[in-house]
Amino acid sequence: MFESNQLSTAKATTHCVTVIGGGLIGVSWAALMLARGHHVCVFDIAPDFESGVRQGIADMMPSLREMGLSTDGMATRLSFQSDLAAALHNVGVVMECGPDRLRFKQRLWAEVEKLASPDALLLSSSSGIKASWQAKGMRHPGRVIVGHPFNPPHIIPLVEVAPGRKTDPELVERAMAFYRSLGKKPVLLRKEVPGFVANRLQAAMFRECVSLVRSGVVSTEELDDIVTHSIGLRWAVDGPFKSFHLGGGAEGFAGYLKHFARSLQLAWLQMSMTPVFLTARLRRKLIQQTDLQLSGKPPGMHVCERNAKQIAVMRTLSQETLPGEQKMITGERGESDVHHN
Secondary structure (H helix, E strand, O other): OHHHHHHHHHHHHOOOEEEEOOOHHHHHHHHHHHHOOOOEEEEOOOOOHHHHHHHHHHHHHHHHHHOOOOOOOOHHHEEEEOOHHHHHOOOOEEEEOOOOOHHHHHHHHHHHHHHOOOOOEEEEOOOOOOHHHHOOOOOOHHHEEEEEEOOOOOOOOEEEEEEOOOOOHHHHHHHHHHHHHOOOEEEEOOOOOOOOOHHHHHHHHHHHHHHHHHOOOOOHHHHHHHHHOOHHHHHHHOHHHHHHHHOOHHHHHHHHHHHHHHHHHHHHHHHHOOOOOOOHHHHHHHHHHHHHHOOOOOHHHHHHHHHHHHHHHHHHHHOOOOOOOOOOOOOOOOOOOOOOO
16 A cells, blocks of 8 residues: 555656636645646636736745745746646646536536546545536546645645545545645545535534624634634644543543533534524624724735744644655655545
């Protein structure tokens, strides 16, 4: 298994990559892949998308350098196309980062299948649409694999790898190896589920966040303070299950459930009885409070601060070095299987 992964990694890292979509996610992926030495072609049909992509990549370079990656020569390996056939000529990886609309993706993949190399990896950065749904109109639907990143992809390590029901395991291994070669932490999802895992967790928690603000318990700023000074710190270190295991004392998770299972069950029942609808009035309330919370600084400054803090957390948690340095956070430790987080 380890030798197979080694071969797959070598194969994947030699590929030229076409990124479909020059929006925020596509630009972030392109910046990372360029910093990793890939040749990247960005495809889009929007007028003058090239200037926006170049500026976006330039804005991301300081973070890439902070992570230990080299930004030298990136511009020489970056190209642009508005013709899909030309963009897909002789590339080994197709990274789809277009709108998260089912019909758009189905039409796109049916066209990509006709134009791309038969052995090219077809990867979707969808945040919620299953691979089987996207590939419905293809002759070989098992070729599409979702690799759901967390924003911004050039910094956050996680990629949820979610193949379709008909995907060949060898293709899955190639996709996992490709993401590892980018310094990512790919986690294979064993079943297809809309929204995947991280977004479902985020949606469930955010539903309760909105409910608490709507009810006047806290403001948006106070809620953010509560999260960043408690469970945000805890989960960054250990995650929910390990945290509760440690909270159970000598008995571990069994001890935690012995003491708190009943109160958890009651809390779940209470929350499920409180519907949350994003009405126009509630949206205005959330927007007003969030705007007030973030006022005083231009948006770009908030982004720079976020990126710097995330990189600092990653460096601390790795206890080693960042992806571009001697060892990556993940991917160069010799593991043959990354199914377990």
